[in-house]
Amino acid sequence: MDFNLEIFVEGIPYLLKGAVMTLRLTLISVSIGIILGLILSLGRISKNPVFRYSTGLYIEVIRGTPLLMQLLIIYYALPSIGLNLPAVTAAIVGLSLNSAAYVGEIFRGGIQSIEKGQMEAARSLGMTYFQAMRYIILPQAFRRILPPLTNEFASMLKESSLASTLAVTELLRSGRELVAWKANVFSPFIGVTLFYLIMTIPLTRLSSYLEKRLKKGD
Amino acid sequence: MIKVVNLHKKFKNLHVLKGISLEVKKGEVLVLIGPSGGGKSTLLKCINRLEEPTSGEIYIGEILITDQKVDINKIRQKVGMVFQLFNLFPHLSVLDNITLAPIKVKKINPELAKEKAYELLKRVGLLDKAKSFPSQLSGGQQQRVAIARALAMEPEVMLFDEPTSSIDPEMTKEVLDVIRQLALEGMTMIIATHEMGFAREVADWVIFLDQGKIIEQGPPSQIFFSPREERTISFLSKIL
Numbered sequence: 001m002d003f004n005l006e007i008f009v010e011g012i013p014y015l016l017k018g019a020v021m022t023l024r025l026t027l028i029s030v031s032i033g034i035i036l037g038l039i040l041s042l043g044r045i046s047k048n049p050v051f052r053y054s055t056g057l058y059i060e061v062i063r064g065t066p067l068l069m070q071l072l073i074i075y076y077a078l079p080s081i082g083l084n085l086p087a088v089t090a091a092i093v094g095l096s097l098n099s100a101a102y103v104g105e106i107f108r109g110g111i112q113s114i115e116k117g118q119m120e121a122a123r124s125l126g127m128t129y130f131q132a133m134r135y136i137i138l139p140q141a142f143r144r145i146l147p148p149l150t151n152e153f154a155s156m157l158k159e160s161s162l163a164s165t166l167a168v169t170e171l172l173r174s175g176r177e178l179v180a181w182k183a184n185v186f187s188p189f190i191g192v193t194l195f196y197l198i199m200t201i202p203l204t205r206l207s208s209y210l211e212k213r214l215k216k217g218d
Numbered sequence: 219m220i221k222v223v224n225l226h227k228k229f230k231n232l233h234v235l236k237g238i239s240l241e242v243k244k245g246e247v248l249v250l251i252g253p254s255g256g257g258k259s260t261l262l263k264c265i266n267r268l269e270e271p272t273s274g275e276i277y278i279g280e281i282l283i284t285d286q287k288v289d290i291n292k293i294r295q296k297v298g299m300v301f302q303l304f305n306l307f308p309h310l311s312v313l314d315n316i317t318l319a320p321i322k323v324k325k326i327n328p329e330l331a332k333e334k335a336y337e338l339l340k341r342v343g344l345l346d347k348a349k350s351f352p353s354q355l356s357g358g359q360q361q362r363v364a365i366a367r368a369l370a371m372e373p374e375v376m377l378f379d380e381p382t383s384s385i386d387p388e389m390t391k392e393v394l395d396v397i398r399q400l401a402l403e404g405m406t407m408i409i410a411t412h413e414m415g416f417a418r419e420v421a422d423w424v425i426f427l428d429q430g431k432i433i434e435q436g437p438p439s440q441i442f443f444s445p446r447e448e449r450t451i452s453f454l455s456k457i458l
Contacts, residue, residue: 120305122307126294
């Protein structure tokens with residue numbers, strides 16, 4: 001059961017494949033999450049109570065329940081109402097819907113941190129609400145939310161490990177399969193740990209760099 | 219050009235404007251004076267409906283703009299506004315600040331918009347700052363860019379909300395000179411200000427606004443030299 005360098009090295013190509021799947025899940029999910037999150041945040045700050053409360057409710061539900069449960073519902077419960085998703089698709093749907101709630105709150109915070117005068121100035125020039133958002137508010141908000149958004153990528157890299165429960169062979173599941181084949185727990189899991197760190201550390205570093213630069217400039 | 223009839227504005231329980239009526243003819247300059255919190259800023263923002271009036275009527279030209287069916291974005295193109303805190307767009311260069319709305323809202327050819335922007339920058343004395351960003355400019359320079367930005371839409375009316383209140387005293391002259399020039403050129407304007415010397419000089423009509431009401435109004439000679447109301451006298455004695 002001890003660490004075995006040979007098993008560790010042999011496992012690397014296999015883990016690499018899993019890491020690629022993890023990266024794919026993360027990139028696709030956060031990208032969809034950003035688009036949906038932007039829509040959610042606009043709903044949250046809307047004057048229309050229907051938009052405001054429905055998006056608020058969505059965010060409450062997603063953030064107030066475990067991601068694992070959300071994934072299990074999408075993969076195991078939806079087929080009973082006729083919605084049969086392949087494992088990878090189910091994982092992407094679950095992770096995206098989850099990410100959207102978090103990204104939505106990040107966007108909302110960023111948008112609301114822009115001085116009220118910016119919207120007033122834009123509207124006073126005859127811009128519509130959406131023109132003002134597109135050309136004035138969002139470009140400024142986006143710079144401010146880059147650090148937390150980068151963090152969201154890092155945390156989604158880790159959270160996507162829950163997709164292993166849907167039989168998606170991402171990084172963690174690749175490690176578990178190695179454990180079973182090689183009858184060694186330690187070596188594959190050390191590999192898995194290192195792979196996660198190699199992916200997350202640059203992101204967290206990037207996030208704090210962006211944050212520092214933002215504090216200086218802005 | 220601008221007509222306001224019995225305008226009220228309430229924020230929840232706060233009654234900020236209590237039945238304001240006024241009229242500004244084409245080419246006239248109306249100056250609003252009065253203590254902070256007296257309603258000057260809210261009144262200006264109701265005139266381009268940045269604040270939604272609670273009741274009352276506002277006409278710009280022949281158009282009743284308090285009518286909910288009116289396309290307010292169209293109206294705002296004709297009503298330029300300059301803010302106390304400039305509100306320049308910090309992520310855009312001076313040039314882009316000025317050309318953005320003409321290009322995106324009025325759909326003017328970008329080259330033409332640029333040409334016009336340079337012309338305006340020359341007029342406010344900032345031709346060399348076209349490529350700068352707002353954060354690189356002094357308050358007085360930023361406010362002049364903000365005026366150029368508003369003028370780029372070729373408005374028929376200009377609203378100034380305490381344009382020099384957040385500018386260092388030695389920089390106010392350069393801003394006031396630009397506004398003075400506009401007055402000479404016959405721009406219709408409403409200006410809220412604490413600069414009494416300037417007010418006396420450019421105003422055709424002065425309104426003293428306190429606690430949401432017009433306390434006194436008249437030509438500058440009356441308001442500044444022989445005010446009739448107790449509150450006007452006391453306000454002017456404090457500020458002059």
